[in-house]
Amino acid sequence: MVAPVAVVGALFIVYPLVKLTMDAFTQGDGGFSNFAAVFESAAIRNSLVNTIVMSLVVTVLCVVMGASISWSIARARSAAFKALLWAALLLPFWMGVVVKAYAWSIIFAKNGILNSVLDQAGVIDEPMTLLYTRLAVVVGMTYTMLPYAVLAMNPTMSRFEPEFLNSARSLGSSRTAAMVRVWLPIVAPGLIAAAAIVFAISIGFYVTPVLLGGAETPFMATMIGDDIFAFFNYPRAAASSVLLLVLALVVLGTALKAVGSKALKGGIAG
Amino acid sequence: MSTYVNHPARALDRTTSILGRLLLGFSLLFLLLPAILIVVLSFGTDPRVRFPPEGWGLDRYVDVFTSGSWGGPLLLSLEVALYAAVGTLVVALPLVFAANRSRLPGRSLLEGVAIAPVVIPISAYAVGMYAVFAELDLIGTQRGVVLAHITHALPLVVIVLSTSLEQIRTELELAAMTMGATRLRAWGGITLRLLLPAVVSGFLFGFISSFDEAVLITFLGGSGLVTLPKYIFDSVQYSVDPAITAIATLLMFAVTFLMLLSSTLRRKEGR
Amino acid sequence: MSTVMTAQRPIRGATTDSVLEIRQLSKSFGDVEVLKAIDLTVQRGEFLTLLGPSGSGKTTLLRIIAGFEAASGGQLLLDGTDIGVLEPSERRLGMVFQNYALFPHMTVADNIAYGLKQRKYARARLRSRVDEMLQVVGLTQHAGKRPSQLSGGQQQRVALARALAYEPEILLMDEPLGALDRSLRLQMEQEIKQVHRETGTTVIYVTHDQEEALVLSDRVAIMNHGVFAGLDTPMNLFTRPENSFVATFFSDSNILDGTVSGGVLELLGQRVPVDTTLAGPVKVAVRPAQVSIVGDGASTEAVRLRGTVREVDLLGELEQVEVDCEGGHALTVRRPVSSSPPVDLGSAVDVEIAPSRMTLMAD
Known part of the structure; x- marks a missing residue:
C-alpha cells in the first residue's frame, strides 16, 4: 500500500524539484551560465528585486494585521465577535486567488470604486492611477496571504497565557509595556513562523501581480512564464525558478533554526 | 490618589x-x-x-447560465476537481497511516515531503512540473492537470487527515482486538469509521483547492484546457465581463457552504 | 530573624493600623451577583485568608483588589486612599498567581528583577535586591535558569520572590499551592509562613483548602455565595463557628437540629441543660473528635445514641468512624487509633456527645 504512494510522491513531489534543479545547471550552456543569463537580464534582475521587496512589504503587513486579528480571536469573550472574526477571515480565504485579484481591480480601476468614492467625497479632482501599480499588487497579495498569516499564528496566540499580562501589570507595567516586554517576546516564534511562510509563498505569486500589476511591476513568476511561453527559454526559466526555490528554503530554514520545528510545523498545519 | x-x-x-x-x-x-x-x-x-x-x-x-461561455470551463473545473479530490485521498490516506501508525523508517520524512509543496513558491513548482510533464507528454492533458492538482492539494489534505488521526488513540483499536475483533475489523470498524468526517473534510479541501487553482493550469494546461479560474483569469486580463461578479458570488457561497459543512462534520467528530 | 519570629501581631481590637479597607464592595457578572456588599478591614502585617468553595467569590474579590476586575460598587481604600480607579500597575501590590505566570522567556533573576525595573531601581540597587530575594527563597544557584527548568516548588518560590522584591504594601496570593503535591504543599506552607514572618508583609491569601487556611492564617474570612460566612481567627472559627456553613466547611462538624427552651436543649428526643442565650429551633455543631464511642458506663449529662458502624477509615493517627444512628441521623466520629478499642463494620455501638462539646447556632 505504501509503495504506490512512495512512487507517486517521488515522481510528482520530489522529482519536479530535482529535475528543475538539474535542468538549471545542465540545460543550455550548463554550469552557472543559466544563472548568469538570469542576472544579465536587467528585466529579470529588476523583477527579482521587485519580488523580494514587495513580498517583504506583504509579509510585514500580513504579520501586523494578522497578529491583530489572531490575538483578537484568541482573547475574544463574546462568541458572536469571534464568529465575525472567523467569517472575515475565511470568506476571502476561499474566494479563489483570481476572484480576489478581480475584486481589487474593480476597486482600483481608473473609473473604479475607490476613485469614484474619493471623487464624490471631494478628496481628489482627478482619478488616481491605482491599478497596475506596486500598491495594487501589495494590497492584492496581502489580501490573499492575510488568512494564511492568521492561521499560522493562531496556535501560538491561543496558547498565550493571559495571566502573563496581568502578572506584568501587577508588577508595575502599563498595558503597553506588558505587551511589548511580555506578550511580544512570547508570541515572537509564532510571528516569525508566519512571516517565513507568508514570504515563501509570496515570492511565487503569479496571478495577482499579472492582474493588478500589469507590465509595470513584473514578478519573477511573470518573467518565468514569459521565458517559457514567449521566449521559449526554458533553461533560464529553470534557473530563475531555482533562485526562488533557494530563497524560499533559506528563509524557511532560517526561521526553522530561529523558532524550532514545532512552531513552524504548527504554523503550516494551522 | x-x-x-x-x-x-x-x-x-x-x-x-x-x-x-x-x-x-x-x-x-x-x-x-x-x-x-x-x-x-x-x-x-x-x-x-x-x-x-x-x-x-x-x-x-442569468447571463452566467445562458451565455454559454461559462458552461465549458465550469464543467471542466468540476470534473478535474472531482478527480483531483479523489486522487488526493487515495494518495493521502495510506500516506497518513504509514506516517502515523507504522514503524517504517523515514516515516516522518514521508509526511514532511507531502506537506512541503505548501511553502514552495508555486511558480517554481509549476516550472519543475512543466519540465517533467513535457518529458511524459502530459502537458495539455486532463490527466496531467489532475496529477498536478493532487500534488497541490496533498499538503492540506494530509494535514487535515493526520491531525484527526493523531486524536484517534491506538488504544481503541487494541481495545477492540482484546474484545475479539480481528486486526482488520478493528481497523475498519473503529479507526476508519472515526476518521470518516476527516476524510469527507479532506475530500472537500482537495476539491476546493483544485477548483480554485489558477497557476498550475496556466503552465501545464496548454492552450486547450481552460478551467474556470483560468477562464476568469484570461477574461479579466483581456476584458472585463461583469458576469464574473455573479460567478464569483456563487463560488464564494458554494465554497463557504462546503467549508461550513466540513467543519461541522469535524466538530461533531471532536465531541 | 529570631526576634521577629516570636512577634505575634495583634489582630483585632484597639489597633487601628489598617492597611486595606473594603467598603460595601459588590460585583455582578450580568445577572449573577458574585460579591454582595462586602466589608473587610485588613490589618497591617496580618496574614488573612479568603477561604471558600469554588464559586464563592473569593478569587473575584482578590482580582478586584489586584485591579484585574472592576467592582460594580463600593470602595477600596489602601492606606486611606481610594485605589479603585487605579491601574494594577499603580496599586503598589504584589501578586502570586495560581500557575505562577512566570515569564517563560526570562531567567529566574530577570523575573525577579521585572518589578524593580518598572520602578526604575538603579542598576546596583536592583542587583543587590535580586540577590537578596534569591537568597530569601534559596534559589541563588538557579538565578540564570529559565522557569521551565525548575520544579514546581522552585517556580513557586520564584513567584513569591518576584512579587515581594519591590516591597509591595500587600501580597496577594491566589491558590498558590494548588498545583503542588501534598508533601511539597506542606513544605511550601512552612516556607510561606516563614517568609511572611521575615518580611512582615501583609498577605491576602485565597484557597479552598481549610487545612492550608488553618496552618497559615492570622485570620480567615470564610466566603459563601458572595458574602463572609465567618471572619475570625482560625481557632475561634474552628471551636466556635457562627453558623452551620462555617462549622461544616471549616471543621467538618456534624450538624444536628435541636430546640432550646428555658436553658434546656432538646436534641434527638433527649433533653440536656445548656448554657445559651438562644431560644427556639437551633443548629447544633459537634466536631467529629468531640463525639465518642462509649461502652456501657453512661454519663447522665450527655446525649447518647445507638447506632451501627457503616464505615471505618484510617486517617493516620486518627480513625474516622461513620455511624448510622437511630432516627436516620449519621454521625462522623474521629478518635485516636492507639487508645480506642476497635469497632467492627456493622456492629452496634453507643455514641455520646457531651453538652460542653456542642456549639449552638441560630442557623
Missing part, C-alpha cells in the same frame, strides 16, 4: 488601545469589504461594473 496615577503610562495605554482597535477595525474591513463588494455588484444590471449600481437585478446570474 492622584499621586499614584501614572499619567504618561495611562496616556500611552490609551493611545495604544485606540491604535490597536483601529488596526483591528481596518484589518476586518480590509478582509470583508472586497468580498461584500463583489456580492453587491453581482446584483447590478449596468452594462459596465460600477458602484453603486444604478439598476438592480439578476441579469448577471
Whole structure:
C-alpha cells in the first residue's frame, strides 16, 4: 500500500524539484551560465528585486494585521465577535486567488470604486492611477496571504497565557509595556513562523501581480512564464525558478533554526 | 490618589488601545469589504461594473447560465476537481497511516515531503512540473492537470487527515482486538469509521483547492484546457465581463457552504 | 530573624493600623451577583485568608483588589486612599498567581528583577535586591535558569520572590499551592509562613483548602455565595463557628437540629441543660473528635445514641468512624487509633456527645 504512494510522491513531489534543479545547471550552456543569463537580464534582475521587496512589504503587513486579528480571536469573550472574526477571515480565504485579484481591480480601476468614492467625497479632482501599480499588487497579495498569516499564528496566540499580562501589570507595567516586554517576546516564534511562510509563498505569486500589476511591476513568476511561453527559454526559466526555490528554503530554514520545528510545523498545519 | 496615577503610562495605554482597535477595525474591513463588494455588484444590471449600481437585478446570474461561455470551463473545473479530490485521498490516506501508525523508517520524512509543496513558491513548482510533464507528454492533458492538482492539494489534505488521526488513540483499536475483533475489523470498524468526517473534510479541501487553482493550469494546461479560474483569469486580463461578479458570488457561497459543512462534520467528530 | 519570629501581631481590637479597607464592595457578572456588599478591614502585617468553595467569590474579590476586575460598587481604600480607579500597575501590590505566570522567556533573576525595573531601581540597587530575594527563597544557584527548568516548588518560590522584591504594601496570593503535591504543599506552607514572618508583609491569601487556611492564617474570612460566612481567627472559627456553613466547611462538624427552651436543649428526643442565650429551633455543631464511642458506663449529662458502624477509615493517627444512628441521623466520629478499642463494620455501638462539646447556632 505504501509503495504506490512512495512512487507517486517521488515522481510528482520530489522529482519536479530535482529535475528543475538539474535542468538549471545542465540545460543550455550548463554550469552557472543559466544563472548568469538570469542576472544579465536587467528585466529579470529588476523583477527579482521587485519580488523580494514587495513580498517583504506583504509579509510585514500580513504579520501586523494578522497578529491583530489572531490575538483578537484568541482573547475574544463574546462568541458572536469571534464568529465575525472567523467569517472575515475565511470568506476571502476561499474566494479563489483570481476572484480576489478581480475584486481589487474593480476597486482600483481608473473609473473604479475607490476613485469614484474619493471623487464624490471631494478628496481628489482627478482619478488616481491605482491599478497596475506596486500598491495594487501589495494590497492584492496581502489580501490573499492575510488568512494564511492568521492561521499560522493562531496556535501560538491561543496558547498565550493571559495571566502573563496581568502578572506584568501587577508588577508595575502599563498595558503597553506588558505587551511589548511580555506578550511580544512570547508570541515572537509564532510571528516569525508566519512571516517565513507568508514570504515563501509570496515570492511565487503569479496571478495577482499579472492582474493588478500589469507590465509595470513584473514578478519573477511573470518573467518565468514569459521565458517559457514567449521566449521559449526554458533553461533560464529553470534557473530563475531555482533562485526562488533557494530563497524560499533559506528563509524557511532560517526561521526553522530561529523558532524550532514545532512552531513552524504548527504554523503550516494551522 | 492622584499621586499614584501614572499619567504618561495611562496616556500611552490609551493611545495604544485606540491604535490597536483601529488596526483591528481596518484589518476586518480590509478582509470583508472586497468580498461584500463583489456580492453587491453581482446584483447590478449596468452594462459596465460600477458602484453603486444604478439598476438592480439578476441579469448577471442569468447571463452566467445562458451565455454559454461559462458552461465549458465550469464543467471542466468540476470534473478535474472531482478527480483531483479523489486522487488526493487515495494518495493521502495510506500516506497518513504509514506516517502515523507504522514503524517504517523515514516515516516522518514521508509526511514532511507531502506537506512541503505548501511553502514552495508555486511558480517554481509549476516550472519543475512543466519540465517533467513535457518529458511524459502530459502537458495539455486532463490527466496531467489532475496529477498536478493532487500534488497541490496533498499538503492540506494530509494535514487535515493526520491531525484527526493523531486524536484517534491506538488504544481503541487494541481495545477492540482484546474484545475479539480481528486486526482488520478493528481497523475498519473503529479507526476508519472515526476518521470518516476527516476524510469527507479532506475530500472537500482537495476539491476546493483544485477548483480554485489558477497557476498550475496556466503552465501545464496548454492552450486547450481552460478551467474556470483560468477562464476568469484570461477574461479579466483581456476584458472585463461583469458576469464574473455573479460567478464569483456563487463560488464564494458554494465554497463557504462546503467549508461550513466540513467543519461541522469535524466538530461533531471532536465531541 | 529570631526576634521577629516570636512577634505575634495583634489582630483585632484597639489597633487601628489598617492597611486595606473594603467598603460595601459588590460585583455582578450580568445577572449573577458574585460579591454582595462586602466589608473587610485588613490589618497591617496580618496574614488573612479568603477561604471558600469554588464559586464563592473569593478569587473575584482578590482580582478586584489586584485591579484585574472592576467592582460594580463600593470602595477600596489602601492606606486611606481610594485605589479603585487605579491601574494594577499603580496599586503598589504584589501578586502570586495560581500557575505562577512566570515569564517563560526570562531567567529566574530577570523575573525577579521585572518589578524593580518598572520602578526604575538603579542598576546596583536592583542587583543587590535580586540577590537578596534569591537568597530569601534559596534559589541563588538557579538565578540564570529559565522557569521551565525548575520544579514546581522552585517556580513557586520564584513567584513569591518576584512579587515581594519591590516591597509591595500587600501580597496577594491566589491558590498558590494548588498545583503542588501534598508533601511539597506542606513544605511550601512552612516556607510561606516563614517568609511572611521575615518580611512582615501583609498577605491576602485565597484557597479552598481549610487545612492550608488553618496552618497559615492570622485570620480567615470564610466566603459563601458572595458574602463572609465567618471572619475570625482560625481557632475561634474552628471551636466556635457562627453558623452551620462555617462549622461544616471549616471543621467538618456534624450538624444536628435541636430546640432550646428555658436553658434546656432538646436534641434527638433527649433533653440536656445548656448554657445559651438562644431560644427556639437551633443548629447544633459537634466536631467529629468531640463525639465518642462509649461502652456501657453512661454519663447522665450527655446525649447518647445507638447506632451501627457503616464505615471505618484510617486517617493516620486518627480513625474516622461513620455511624448510622437511630432516627436516620449519621454521625462522623474521629478518635485516636492507639487508645480506642476497635469497632467492627456493622456492629452496634453507643455514641455520646457531651453538652460542653456542642456549639449552638441560630442557623
